[in-house]
Amino acid sequence: MSKSFLEVDGLSKVYPDGQGGELTVFEDIRFALEKGEFVCIIGHSGCGKSTILNVLAGLDEASAGNVVMNGKEVKGPGLERGVVFQNYSLLPWKTTLNNIVFAVRARWPNWSKEKVKEHSERYLKMVGLEHALNRKPSQLSGGMRQRVSIARAFATQPELLLLDEPFGALDALTRGVIQDELVKIWEETRQTVFMITHDVDEAILLSDRIFLMSNGPNARIAESVKVDIPHPRARATIFQNPAYHKTRDYLVDFLVNRSGSALPEEDGSPRLVEPAKGAAEASSATTESETAARAVNA
């Protein structure tokens, strides 16, 4: 049986290319997640990140390969896997509170009305929305909606949380505030999280590890980058950690220069990389952007 909490083995997705042929979006995706880990996945647009996440959620089917969670194969969606969609996906005819109640009731059908309500309110409080319980989603800003969506996912206490670019549609200021909130909730709950992002800084702030995907078609998860920065982290102070800059430079370099050609290990698992390990090694490979970043910091 599997040893890790979540094991993804040989996943691939093939679509018809519209001219009678086939298009392999990604192939032989292999990775494992441990319980309590926060992992981000970064890759260029169209490489198949959302598809992978939807396969993990059970909303989409892979063309080959399988996903095993807790020793059980994932087939179809389930409450043990919570999803936060990029477009919030709140039910617009329900109030903020009832959107959460809806999910909590589905998760614990035997709970009393009061208990469901109390539990839901607690999670809305965590994201700072206790004043907007009775408003409809259309009366909330984009940032507030995404908070509700995050509260809904955390409130059902899934074993695995899947976030598809949860802050992609938000302005930078709001995004920062909600990132801090996500850090806070995660520190409290230590749920296992798998998150897609396009934002390198966001990935470093949140993750224990970052998966880097090569470009499609035939995209792979080429590398698994360790983020060697201790928790708790905060957006305002993380810049002071030298490991932050090493990691950041490594990621940017991958995305700009190497994502087209990068390959995983021979056996298909991602190459493990620790960019912040050992200052001597890192400084010998100083890149331009790293120098620039240091100059700014000095």
Add this chain to the structure above:
Amino acid sequence: MASLNVRAALLSVSFLILALGLWEMATQPPEALTGLTEYEMLMGGVEQESRVPPPSAVIKLAWEELSNPFYDAGANDKGIGIQLAYSVYRVLTGYLAAMAIALPVGFLIGMSPLMYKALNPYIQLLRPISPLAWMPLALFIIQDSDASAIFVIFICSIWPMLLNTAFGVANVRQDWVNVARTHELGPLRTAITVILPAAAPTILTGMRISIGIAWLVIVAAEMLVGGTGIGYYVWNEWNNLDLASVIFSILMIGVVGMLLDLALGKAQKLVEYKE
């Protein structure tokens, strides 16, 4: 400056007064009538009957009718309230029966592309048929004029409800369905807690169109089958050459139709949501 509403109301009332005034003037009996013999007066009385009555006569009749709307003095002399009640009863019975079929079948068609493909040709074929064309067949099979009228209402109100339900259900945002799926809701709970509220505005639009059509059709249907109802009443008064009653019942048909539409409009407001 008065508000837009006040000004609009003032203008509405002025239009009404103007229209009634013109109507009253156009329907005055000719002057010559005063200098006629007794016999001619008598004949002139008949002639005046066949002229369009002035609004004052219609209002006077309306006052009489509405002050005792539910009197029943035999088959050919019932109050306007009773006649309207018959019509509303037939419309609602046929309409509710149509709803009982159209909503579940619409759900089925909306949720299953297979059923949609299988049933669509029949719907497209049956939908454009004038509901009154069914009347002879209904009369022959059902052998009952009242039930036949109800059947005609059923057949005419089913299509907008059916098509709108199917359309609304089929076009529920996939994201919301995915929310139901990730929360492991069964098919029935998904249908009730997610798809129904999501599609409700579209369904209610169909229901509103249906009630409008049903009210249009009932008048014609009752003219055909006779006996009772506002449609029969209009036709009967026309046969009696009582044009004041005809005009009065036309107005009442408008009023009831408006009330039915208002009721559905209210219901529509209740289920509406903003994304």
